[in-house]
Amino acid sequence: MVERSKKPGPIPVVAATEHGGMSVESDNVTLSLPSGESVKVLLYGATVISWIVDGQEKLFLSEKAKLDGTKPVRGGIPLVFPVFGKATEGPTAVLTQHGFARICKWELLGKTSESERSVQVDFGLGPENLTAGLQKQWPYPFGLIYSVTLTRTSLETKILVRNEGSETFDFNWLFHTYLRVPDISTVGVEGLKGVQYKDKVTASEATEENAELAIVSKVDRVYANVSNTVVVKSGGNPLYRVERTNLEDVVIWNPWEDAVGMADFSPDDGYKNMICVEAGAVSKWHKLEPQNVWEAGAVIHI
Numbered sequence: 001m002v003e004r005s006k007k008p009g010p011i012p013v014v015a016a017t018e019h020g021g022m023s024v025e026s027d028n029v030t031l032s033l034p035s036g037e038s039v040k041v042l043l044y045g046a047t048v049i050s051w052i053v054d055g056q057e058k059l060f061l062s063e064k065a066k067l068d069g070t071k072p073v074r075g076g077i078p079l080v081f082p083v084f085g086k087a088t089e090g091p092t093a094v095l096t097q098h099g100f101a102r103i104c105k106w107e108l109l110g111k112t113s114e115s116e117r118s119v120q121v122d123f124g125l126g127p128e129n130l131t132a133g134l135q136k137q138w139p140y141p142f143g144l145i146y147s148v149t150l151t152r153t154s155l156e157t158k159i160l161v162r163n164e165g166s167e168t169f170d171f172n173w174l175f176h177t178y179l180r181v182p183d184i185s186t187v188g189v190e191g192l193k194g195v196q197y198k199d200k201v202t203a204s205e206a207t208e209e210n211a212e213l214a215i216v217s218k219v220d221r222v223y224a225n226v227s228n229t230v231v232v233k234s235g236g237n238p239l240y241r242v243e244r245t246n247l248e249d250v251v252i253w254n255p256w257e258d259a260v261g262m263a264d265f266s267p268d269d270g271y272k273n274m275i276c277v278e279a280g281a282v283s284k285w286h287k288l289e290p291q292n293v294w295e296a297g298a299v300i301h302i
């Protein structure tokens, strides 16, 4: 993990060349490798909206996703902080669902490393990037550094949360990753057997019994304290392996036919081509004391 006590200052931006690198447009950044892989990140929410390997898109992005900052992005990898879902009590209860990290414009800190095989870019978010209204709603001085690293066979996302104030705060973190799948009816999610989960569809708790979870209807589950690596399979073959560092929980979400009622979800049957496998720290609050730093990460391997 990155070990830094302060956000680095922006570094000069070099345009991507045929050899790969980083290119910047007004509202997004693209990383690419000479071997052809690429990842595109919107400054809005620092949302990864595309990850291409072997010419194929690996993330689901709704055709009606708003990319202009008017709504959280429906697809890609929205960032959930400081609250997962909607809190009913405590300092985050005033915030909208999933907090503000996914609805604020992040600062591009710059490309932090590059080789033939990997390229990394960092983004930062602090109170200065929040609207006055949001600063009032969540008045804690904080600093986030988000690093996105593209390799030939993986996409690595790392987060560093720093408490820059004098009061302890509670937070959740979650990478709300929409993975693209060829056909949901052939998908199985491995690595959850024996794990206790909260089922948000039936408002109940249970223990996962399946070695491979099949998705056959709406699923919205928070699996707490998952010790194994989660593997998404298609037709019995591994599609994605999601490795987590310091993220104890995994949320599995597919809206199924509820997608039709979601204004920014398109096409209507797009739920057949996606599964959210969300690596997070959400089943309990994490406390961050003044001047302390918390780091976590998720790597999706293909």
Ligand SMILES: O=P(O)(O)OC[C@H]1O[C@@H](O)[C@H](O)[C@@H](O)[C@@H]1O
Pocket (backbone or CB within 6 Å): 072, 097, 098, 176, 200, 220, 221, 251, 253, 278
């Ligand atoms: O529509 P949103 O705010 O992006 O949330 C999508 C889903 O996100 C999941 O993480 C939640 O568990 C679901 O309950 C929620 O419906």
